[in-house]
Amino acid sequence: MPACPHAHKVVITRRLLGLDKVISLGTTGIFRDPKGWVFTEDEGEKDPVLGIHYLKEIYDRDCPDGDYKERPTVPVIADTVTGKGVNNDHFWIPIYFDTAWKPFHKAGAPDLYPEAFREEINELNHFIFERINNGVYDVGFARSQEAYEKAYHRFFEALDILEKRLEDRRFLLGDYITDSDIRLYPTLVRFDAVYFQVFHANKKKLIDYKNLWAYARELYQISEIKESTYFDIYKRHYQLSPHLKPLWGNIYSIKAKGPDVSVWEEPVDRGHLSAYPEEKFKKEQSGY
Structure with a gap:
């Protein structure tokens, strides 16, 4: 969701490090409905990679009953194979990008976490x-x-x-x-x-x-x-x-x-x- 400040820092870090070459970016619309954030800006109102209409569907896939009861939040990193969310800790995701994802950094990437x-x-x-x-x-x-x-x-x-x-x-x-x-x-x-x-x-x-x-x-x-x-x-x-x-x-x-x-x-x-x-x-x- 492009208006979210917590997602913004993740998007910037991804781009500066060149991780946009290995991590695709799905963007919801800026208004949420009772089920949460919606991929309203994509063709057919579905995320082109995961094929989902609601962000909530990522969270639902990790629930035994298939119905996530809390409010789904952005950003969230999703596995494109399983469609499940693997991390939504916006505070630490930039640090993970700086460290764990270092093998995928572009040549000459900035050292944001020396x-x-x-x-x-x-x-x-x-x-x-x-x-x-x-x-x-x-x-x-x-x-x-x-x-x-x-x-x-x-x-x-x-x-x-x-x-x-x-x-x-x-x-x-x-x-x-x-x-x-x-x-x-x-x-x-x-x-x-x-x-x-x-x-x-x-x-x-x-x-x-x-x-x-x-x-x-x-x-x-x-x-x-x-x-x-x-x-x-x-x-x-x-x-x-x-x-x-x-x-x-x-x-x-x-x-x-x-x-x-x-x-x-x-x-x-x-x-x-x-x-x-x-x-x-x-x-x-x-x-x-």
Whole structure:
């Protein structure tokens, strides 16, 4: 589902490592019905590889009674032979792509999970997941004023921490893009377009953060990342989905005209923060 931030980091990692040559990508539509996500965008409304209409069918195949009772989620890796799901742990799938799938990486693939930095990356990943990726959802789905304000302050405090960190670092771990940057990007790229308005996370916009804004644009302007960034889809999903419209009272199903996303193309000059200004990635097997 192209609007899902958790799936987005998996899609980006797959593409950067060249795993798109060995792992096909099935994409559901952006609205779910009572049975969950549906492959509405494919011919005949069926995934062309697995031949299924509902994502739930992957989960059903692992159930003794053939009826999965919980909500099917994306992303999920499926075995194309059995049609069964083998992994839906979105937090760890990018790491598995970086490590277990290394024999299938393209030549010159970036080292997104360098051994010398894994402890720091793991710690930062948990911070990003809890305080940023899930943190903005804690704001948007708060069910009391107290819960909303607590989540609101906690989320923007985390953004301030990362804004400070990027004062003297081109990327979160320094000179090169790592797994941590890929995890932060999906929340940043959705922020001004949807979270600021729909989730009432409205203390500041991303464009109000000098370092985070330039950093996010630099990531966006990498072709393998830009190609899976869909601003209009984000707006349609978050603003028009039946389960999300009530969050901001969109009873007439109106999709906001703005913001102007052409600003994401503005030039970025953060190379001076790196010892290797011409390089954004460190290639595998060449040392970090």
